[in-house]
Amino acid sequence: MKGMGADELQCKWGDDAMGIRSMRWWLGLLAVGLWAVRSEGLMSVKQSGRAVAFYVAPNGNDAWSGRLPSSNRSKTDGPFATLHRAVEAVRELKRQQGGVLKEPVTIFLRVGVHFLREPIVLTPEDSGTETAPITFAPYRHEKAIISGGPHHGLKAHRCERQVGVGGGISRSAGR
Numbered sequence: 001m002k003g004m005g006a007d008e009l010q011c012k013w014g015d016d017a018m019g020i021r022s023m024r025w026w027l028g029l030l031a032v033g034l035w036a037v038r039s040e041g042l043m044s045v046k047q048s049g050r051a052v053a054f055y056v057a058p059n060g061n062d063a064w065s066g067r068l069p070s071s072n073r074s075k076t077d078g079p080f081a082t083l084h085r086a087v088e089a090v091r092e093l094k095r096q097q098g099g100v101l102k103e104p105v106t107i108f109l110r111v112g113v114h115f116l117r118e119p120i121v122l123t124p125e126d127s128g129t130e131t132a133p134i135t136f137a138p139y140r141h142e143k144a145i146i147s148g149g150p151h152h153g154l155k156a157h158r159c160e161r162q163v164g165v166g167g168g169i170s171r172s173a174g175r
Helices: 006-012 017-049 083-096
Strands: 052-056 105-109 112-115 134-138 144-147
Touching (some): 052 083
Parallel strands (some): 112 144
16 A cells, blocks of 8 residues: 555445455544544643642741642641742743643632732733633632731730720820
């Protein structure tokens, strides 16, 4: 069949036994080729169907990968500490993928208050696509709070007794 053109191939596809065997061989080869293309396409869909997850936790570390929901036992990897670092990680991923995300990305916020020291500025370049969106979500129904207010390092203390406004504390002390 070496060097056989399309016209010659059509002539071989007659009613004779040789033509039917030849046609079956070509159809089999075509089916294998289509299966290979389809399999490769399905592999691509499966790869792009896997979501990328980044995690942010108040006790995280921006030097870590952000790919784990909590720190590992040796405290060498875990979630990011800030939303800013998570947004930058998505930007880095997008650059690595040629400027267009190939899979969905979710930034999961762990329980606690996430203080923003400065605003997060998102531009059109920070957008995902219909097939690869970028989502910010709480992790497993945890209560995550994003606070843009000032953070003064105040810590909450449990009061064992009630304290009234009397006792030398002026009502205008905080004004």
